[in-house]
Amino acid sequence: MKTKIFLKQKQLIPIVAGIIAVAGLLLASCNNHSSVGQGAISAQDAAQRVYVAPGQYDEFYAFMSGGYNGQVSVYGLPSGRLFKIIPVFSQNPENGYGYSEETKPLLMTSYGFIPWDDAHHPELSQTNGVPDGRWLFINANNTPRVARIDLKTFETVETIEIPNSAGNHSSPFVTENTEYVVAGTRFGVPIPQKDVPIASYKQNFGGVLSFIKVAPSGDMDLAFQLMMPGFDYDLAHAGKGKSKDWVFFTCYNSEEAHTLLEVNASQKDKDFVAAINWKKAEEYVQQGKYHEFPGTYYDNRFDTSTQTAHSYVHQGVKVLIPSECPGLVYFIPAPKSPHGVDVDPSGNYIVANGKLSADLSVFSFDKIQQAIQQKQFDGEVNGIPVLKFDAVLAGVVKSGGLGPLHTEFDDKGNAYTTFFISSEVVKWKLGTWQVEDRQPTFYSPGHLMIPGGDSRKPWGKYLVALNKITKDRYLPTGPELSQSAQLFDISGDKMKLLLDFPTVGEPHYAQAIPASILMPRSDKIYQLASNHHPYLTRTEKDAKVVRKGNRVDVYMTEIRSHFVPDNIEGIYLGDTVYFHVTNLEQDWDAAHGFAVEGNRDNAELLLMPGQTKTLKWVPERVGVFPFYCTDFCSALHQEMQGYVRVSSPNDHVALTWSTGKE
């Protein structure tokens, strides 16, 4: 695909970009070991504000991306305590996710089984622009995917792959009523993929933006894609209120460089915010104005009834070409390689965070509509009109900071922006564009998060800065340090630093929601009555072992504190054994585990009450091998064990198992 730039822009000399890049390297300079206090709160007061006494609950659930651990972490605020790691895109030995037969399909892609990904942006489902606590979406940055977590069970229930994309970064932001989850390629790639010289980037590379339809049930389907120039699409946010039919994506590398981007993608003074009218896109699709592109992708759905995930393979995508679809896409010039794009609660203001800038450009949705009507264009790119910068600009925030990355909002008309290079959060006023306060962070914040802070209803009590550099903030743990978050009280005029708390993985974005919304939704157990797993063993008397050729299915139960069966004989080398284990408990938190010695390529099972899970085991030597419950379940947990006897195929040992009645 050939990409033509008609836009005339002032070309900054490369050395400017170089200087700014050097500024990035100076991030280590702001590492003074600093105590609480400068935020005008005493340590005594801060301690009271973050302490959640034993037996009391936190006020907010916070969902943090685990970044390169591929998971989502659930924290409580204000305590900063980690409640759960929800495995999403990576195998997780702790509960056998991605190792159990039921969950392996969730990690299937067109490349096959991928045991890892890089999860960046948790996004709560919304109703009328307000987080509603039904689902949490999160993107996979490496092998492009979007996942959906059910907030009743806090488990991953769907992963969908995105074809024609590479580095799914600007995702999975939702439209106001969760009609769509969006996604965008971070890397230009040949579309469809083909073997071309990397140096032919400008001729052969493009970038797609994807719209994934979310059904009322939550099920996702890839609805359509937009074929865009081969820029790097970085972040996105949907409009709300008056702008609810639109989605905004930032991009950098409008230079279309393909090597040493650190310098070569920072040549131009401005890149773009792409404004997309998704209602218009729907119309074009309905009118058939799309192209069928090839593209194989997996949609993996976890069936809560059978407690098993299945993979569905899809072929082909509907692709809209903007030059053929007037009114579908506009480019807004945005200074200095914009990173985050954030929409205020009213839906009128769109903030572009130019990461190599000190200033923030804020655009007005009203002005954008006016400019479109009046055709105030400054050329076009691949048939996409470029709006005149001055015509759509609402204001500029002269922040005094360096390296703005992301902005969120409170419920009092204020915005809060992280500055990576100058290591701070700056509070400023919507409309006046004046800075109201600034507080240092330790160190180098990426995203920040205010509960509901990207929605129509921010709960503006706390702000969490998600820092990329930890250094001297905690007891050292060798060269590898934890990532770090900092909690601020933003209920008053000035931000007050309350707490440093480390995070697992690398936190990118986070979202939070009042506990009062989510807590009543949470399931306590899996009901045995609605467990329709194909290998369910409903009672101990149904336990059995079934051989079909070299496949052995063990229908097994666990209840405090024994297995049925607990002894199995008549297994041979060459068999593949599937242990289908049902936890018969129906009390909250009465978990059991299951593991067998020497299990290559698999881990263990962790079973909540009412759950059935399957562990595959290929015995590799003759003998008698123990299995046991891995979760300390009762005073007689250590006694919860069994044996499986493995014989040579040359021997004859009858298939027998204990019945629990011995």
Next chain:
Amino acid sequence: MKTKIFLKQKQLIPIVAGIIAVAGLLLASCNNHSSVGQGAISAQDAAQRVYVAPGQYDEFYAFMSGGYNGQVSVYGLPSGRLFKIIPVFSQNPENGYGYSEETKPLLMTSYGFIPWDDAHHPELSQTNGVPDGRWLFINANNTPRVARIDLKTFETVETIEIPNSAGNHSSPFVTENTEYVVAGTRFGVPIPQKDVPIASYKQNFGGVLSFIKVAPSGDMDLAFQLMMPGFDYDLAHAGKGKSKDWVFFTCYNSEEAHTLLEVNASQKDKDFVAAINWKKAEEYVQQGKYHEFPGTYYDNRFDTSTQTAHSYVHQGVKVLIPSECPGLVYFIPAPKSPHGVDVDPSGNYIVANGKLSADLSVFSFDKIQQAIQQKQFDGEVNGIPVLKFDAVLAGVVKSGGLGPLHTEFDDKGNAYTTFFISSEVVKWKLGTWQVEDRQPTFYSPGHLMIPGGDSRKPWGKYLVALNKITKDRYLPTGPELSQSAQLFDISGDKMKLLLDFPTVGEPHYAQAIPASILMPRSDKIYQLASNHHPYLTRTEKDAKVVRKGNRVDVYMTEIRSHFVPDNIEGIYLGDTVYFHVTNLEQDWDAAHGFAVEGNRDNAELLLMPGQTKTLKWVPERVGVFPFYCTDFCSALHQEMQGYVRVSSPNDHVALTWSTGKE
């Protein structure tokens, strides 16, 4: 192996064991939602005691087993904050442990690559019976292994497999000067393994206890094993001071039951503590009084110079038979299926925690020595003399609790015991055996931990109860809940509950050490000068791509914010590509990552300054695929990317790469 029981014991009727088992099921009864306060401390005071203000450090490092996540977690006390998850026995997507070529050998066993285990007991190395901060050992319970973590780097540097063992639970406790790490089989198995009926347990199953020699360098070698009866060996502790030449193991299932152990292994009133004189064992080994048993096992060592682990395969073990070695082993009768065995700081008192009992039996080392001298025996088992219970008993603690599991000690002559069934910690006095205090825990504690609390030098300020049941303590997260710890202040007469904090994985044992000992040891970076990785790329100009047949080695560097090379062409389907990535940074916490799209069976690399790691990638389709830095490293992190072009073997594309000079 035939095991004969000559010991005469009062046989309890099965129904008694049944009743006690039912008591275990009642653990759910003590789940009142309770607030802080009953420990006679206000929430205000407790808040101040646990709050570590931003910029301040915690007082103690706590190392907690991750249980079925296979890892060790590093927490700070008193804040309860999680600083790092150190991967040990399980693959860890967060930093590519077990996915990188350098770390895969650490998960090798005689069964092949095992991606998971169940890690139970962290144990700090000791000098003169005091934790010294050199290493942390931890056991793998499922596929028997012991690991060693270097506390300079907080990384796993060795894993050693234990042959002839199954379920390595009573491990890895150290002798007073870390001469040995001990291990013991939890499950009786045929030794060596063979195909025999499970019902022939008493005839064919045995249990070995293992002694692993620790060299001054830390390197572990399996020195010898003891062939014991086929009981279930549960926990251990070495003596100290006067008892330093001895190690004590608890066992249950002296009934040698092989099915429904919940009932059948609780028939007898007493099982045993095995007291082993390891100095005597050394003499017997030196005299050649051992048998060579078969047994293949892996010892995997991480070489810090080459930053790479290698597997060494060993054959054969020296095994001592107690009946042939007088004075080597004695059995002490211990009531009610003893679980933990704990030795007080003086080394004189050995506490057996009979898990189906209300009372604790405390034995005296002096009395044990006297009984041995005076041959006060009560029969023998497999040639092992059984000491008379009354002759060695120092005292009985009438606790009033139910289900004692573990005991630790402070520096004021007090002991603290967890009671799983009655959900409490009971404080009692050594010597008087009187209960001094009791506090409820929420809920069902397993181990407890006082810093240095199993050593000669307890730092008796805090106590952490490691609870197995969480239920209503935190905001609910669906059916799967976090595990939980509770921090008590034990500096006064009464224990005061300060904080609930959740833990990742399932915490079993934990150990803690003052930050003042460990902090100065911690490395900040890996020195490039001492990096002798065979695929190190020392400078950008040394970067290159080398093909040998179908193997391609990429010598790659990372520094803020670019790769060299960043574009690679001339890779073909059918190749196996090894990306050997070196992080050239030498500033603290200047990490980089590396990942490539669609990488089957592998994850990503997380590279600390000065580190080299290798990711294997088998390209599976033709096209141009991005790779990128996964750790947000600078304001221009998003620009840190590159491409690899994959061609069909039928095409001819020259092997070329960018040099960083373009």
